[in-house]
Amino acid sequence: MIDSREATEALAEINEMTRRVRQSRIYNLASLMLIMWGALVFAGYLGSFLLPRQAGYFWAALNVAGVAGSFAISAFGYRKTGIRTFDFRMLIAFVLFFAFGFLCTSVLGHFTPRQMGTFWPIYFMLLYIIAGLWFGHAFVVIGLSISALALAGYFWAGDWFDLWMAFVDGGGLILGGLWMRRS
Numbered sequence: 001m002i003d004s005r006e007a008t009e010a011l012a013e014i015n016e017m018t019r020r021v022r023q024s025r026i027y028n029l030a031s032l033m034l035i036m037w038g039a040l041v042f043a044g045y046l047g048s049f050l051l052p053r054q055a056g057y058f059w060a061a062l063n064v065a066g067v068a069g070s071f072a073i074s075a076f077g078y079r080k081t082g083i084r085t086f087d088f089r090m091l092i093a094f095v096l097f098f099a100f101g102f103l104c105t106s107v108l109g110h111f112t113p114r115q116m117g118t119f120w121p122i123y124f125m126l127l128y129i130i131a132g133l134w135f136g137h138a139f140v141v142i143g144l145s146i147s148a149l150a151l152a153g154y155f156w157a158g159d160w161f162d163l164w165m166a167f168v169d170g171g172g173l174i175l176g177g178l179w180m181r182r183s
Contacts, residue, residue, distance in 0.1 A: 031177040034176050035173070035177035037069075038174035040065060041166075049162035052113070052162075055113070070090075071091075117162065121168075121169045125144070129144060138176070141176075142176035146169055
C-alpha cells in the first residue's frame with residue numbers, strides 16, 4: 001500500500017512525464033514545419049534579391065506551397081503521433097492572419113518592398129512568441145531573435161537587405177527547426 005503523499009508524488013511524476021512527451025511531439029512536428037517554411041522563405045528572399053520584379057509571384061507561389069506542405073506535415077504527424085498541428089481551424093486562422101497583414105500593409109499602410117520584407121517576418125514571429133507562452137521557450141527565442149535581426153537588417157543591410165533576410169529569416173527558421181529537434 002502507498003500512502004496519499006506517495007500517490008500524489010507518483011501522479012505529479014506522471015503528469016510531468018506526460019507534459020514532456022507532449023512537448024517533445026509538438027516540437028518534433030513544429031520543427032518539420034519550421035525547416036520547410038525556412039527553406040521556402042530563403043527561396044523567396046533569394047528570388048527577391050535576384051529577380052526583384054518577379055518577387056510577388058515568388059512569394060504567392062511559395063505561400064501556397066507552404067500551406068500545402070503544412071497540411072502534409074500535419075497529416076503525417078497525425079498518423080505518427082495522433083497530434084494534429086494543422087487542421088481546418090488552423091487554415092482559417094492562417095487566412096485571417098494573412099488577411100489582417102495584407103490589410104495593414106497594402107490597404108492602410110502602402111508599405112515599400114523593404115518595409116514589407118521587414119513587417120511580415122516580425123508579424124509572423126509574433127505568433128511564435130505567443131505560441132511559446134504555451135508550448136515552450138524555443139518558440140520565444142526563435143521569434144525574438146529573428147525579429148531583432150530583421151529590424152537590424154532593415155536599418156543597416158542597405159542593398160543587401162533581401163539577401164540578409166534570406167539568411168536571417170529563412171536560415172533562422174531552419175536553424176530554429178533543427179534546434180527544436182534537439183529539445
